[in-house]
Amino acid sequence: MTRSELSSLIIEKKSYLCIGLDSDIQRIPQHLLSYDDPVFEFNKQIIDATQDLCIGYKPNIAFYESGGSAGWATLEKTLAYIPKEHFTIADAKRGDIGNTSKMYARAFFEQMDFDALTIAPYMGEDSVRPFLGFDGKWVILLALTSNPGSNDFQRTLQENEEPLYQKVIGKAKEWSSSEEMMFVVGATHAEDFRNIRKTAPDHFLLVPGVGQQGGDLATLSRLGMNDQVGLLVNSSRGIIYAGSGEDFAEKARRAALKLQQEMEILLTERFG
């Protein structure tokens, strides 16, 4: 999916919502445990209930890996079930020496057919480059994450007062363009969106941390939106665990709808 296709999809669906499928066998509703593959059944019902409200799904790979080869099969089935027009993100936070990154690229872009993959920047250019150059595929590089630990290194000042996350964005812009790279920027740091938009005016930003982690949608949207929208806002637990009973999918839909409606207002405010 190209950047302009992604923008069009957002405008058309009046939503820049991405739903995180952080589906934990220990947290899904009890009544699903009688299915052959309870996590897949959970995902299927969540997707059925929310697909008109969101433009993408983001399975966090950890939740599938924790089930071993069976969990990996669940991931493959889930990806196959997501309707083709949706943007799919493997939230894997991978990154290794070039030789190895090539294998991860093969895993997520060829063995499976994700549109995008999250990547950790710590190992630098040659760990990121093997993920670039896949037609219509995206690298989503961690810049400023939404967790407390983002204060440990990402915000560390450099000689010229530039924090590490800004250095990451600056360097990454040398490696690639906004046509195939996005940045992860946590919603819990709304005040930073202004700075980031100075460095990366054109890039899409993937924003986790809305809802469960406390980010404010209106503030970050007004600061972070650009002419092509430029935002994918993710909510995981706030949607998929909105309910815990037999009506979990309906409750997930209601939580997603609330965000989509707020997004519709914010999109209208900006794009008419």
Added chain:
Amino acid sequence: MTRSELSSLIIEKKSYLCIGLDSDIQRIPQHLLSYDDPVFEFNKQIIDATQDLCIGYKPNIAFYESGGSAGWATLEKTLAYIPKEHFTIADAKRGDIGNTSKMYARAFFEQMDFDALTIAPYMGEDSVRPFLGFDGKWVILLALTSNPGSNDFQRTLQENEEPLYQKVIGKAKEWSSSEEMMFVVGATHAEDFRNIRKTAPDHFLLVPGVGQQGGDLATLSRLGMNDQVGLLVNSSRGIIYAGSGEDFAEKARRAALKLQQEMEILLTERFG
């Protein structure tokens, strides 16, 4: 495995060699492709041929993930085949928000039973902490890697001339002890071992990049060894792809033996 058990194993086997099972279906000998699970057969023969010469095996998870759920099953079979007295490292370079890191910990320490897991530090303390506190298990945190990209961020200077990788080591020492944490330090930076030993005199260091990536074993060993040895030196491609024909396992053994014999001399030099 405790730190002193690991030291004893090294002294007993006269080796601090770890063999990286970066086993790529596209690179293993042709004649193995007729097996049901060619990568497992490759690993099995490599393990059979080298187990007396090394103290551990380190499968790089990318090479298994690239095969999807079948690849994951190969990893599980490989781990089960490695003799129990060996130290097993999942080279996964994971790291995510706390909630997610817990799932990765479950994947590698419970679903599978690896002794250690490599972790990327970019997301800070709460992304690392969920991997700590597992009895006899280890976190191996990326500090200074062996690839060219280590110059992009890891060596970036801070206000007080302290590079990021030293800051990572310093912070990580606040989170945990040398009884359950090691650091990855690339062999291609032998001159840095002296600095790192000032900051982390007691920690074990996992050293990749010997062989294929050009690191010098004698230099790094003399600079990096401590009273408990404190070094695990990994070689992957230099051993497992030493041959490409039907005698690949024998050639792998010869390559491993060469390193083990050099290690024996270096251990004798230090410990008598």
